[in-house]
Amino acid sequence: MPPRQDNFEELIQSIAKSADRASFARVYEFYAPRVRNYLVRLGMANNVAEELAQETMLTVWRKASYFDASRAGASTWILTIARNLRIDHHRRASGRDAAPDDPSQAQESPAPPDSSLIQAESEERVRQALASLSAEQAEIIKRLYFDEKPHSAIAQSLGLPLGTVKSRARLAIGHLRRLLDDLK
């Protein structure tokens, strides 16, 4: 996996500042396919995932002024937008209730235009923390995140009995949390 090339935090800030379409294009090219992949992995049909990935990117454009790099890096911000849109979609699709709550649309004030990139740096350190997990723990963490039925996926991919998966998962998460704490 090559490291990401662009500084997406700056690109999003330039969307906010000057409605810059070229910046948006670069953000789109990197994130739209990944967001679509994220949604499909959570069990969404291809065509719906594609539509919601598109909606996620349009939300990035519309809400760019709310992006606060001192609170979350670009990837984290975009992931939470996609996550909330997916929840909205399922809650709406199931009838009876209409509008859902969307934490990303809560009463946040627009971010100051030149906020620092502290959080983006810490996202980089999160990448380092992930890289310093053992291969088995990294695999467990990825399955916990990416798979709908993580325990059976872990059992299968690591050849572990289902009974031991839970305790291994707990150890892996505990290790990850200690690494994250060390970064603070």
Added chain:
Amino acid sequence: MSDLRHPSDETLLRLAYGSLGLGPSAVVGAHVAGCARCGGVVEDFERVAGALLELLPDADVPADGLARALAAIERDAPRPGEAPPAPPASRVEMPKGVALPQSVGDCDFSPWRTIAPGIRVSRARAHWARAFNVKLLSVQPGKRLLMHGHRGVEWTCVLAGAFHDGRARFAAGDLCEVDESVDHRPVVEPGEACVCLVAAEGSTRHHGMAGRLHQAIFGD
């Protein structure tokens, strides 16, 4: 896993990523909204999720996606700060002084129904919530619930009052997460009725004749 009054790390991880079911997400979200400790953990897990998003392969998207997005942008000028439409308010009569958590604030609930002496239930009616048996429970002070286990995981957020389940005491704001390894028999403290918001993955199993009878009658 030291403090039983918070969700497990695995639950918080799945909440952060969005892979936790909608029902449990609403119940756990009600706790996290008022718990600084769990709010911080969720933010950590969101950061990891963001880093992992970058690792996902960039599978095929339609070649005209960007062009369509740019066209949509031209049609619809940015509207920063525009307020989202207010969600419809939920229709459920909450016990006096108890607020319905915001995470289910737009969800319709059935009228309260007495299912056993001293125990009333109001079920979420939205389809997404029914799939996880999301319900409000109101239990009279001093009442002992049936000993029960779980086939999946069950999350209970206490909204008012308190109960003890033999392992720990759970009061307003606390979240009790139990899986199939736990058989518990919650007892509500004297004084105040205990009101909870509950969701489950899988189903509840009751012990003994009374439990099976209860299950046959009430279906949970």
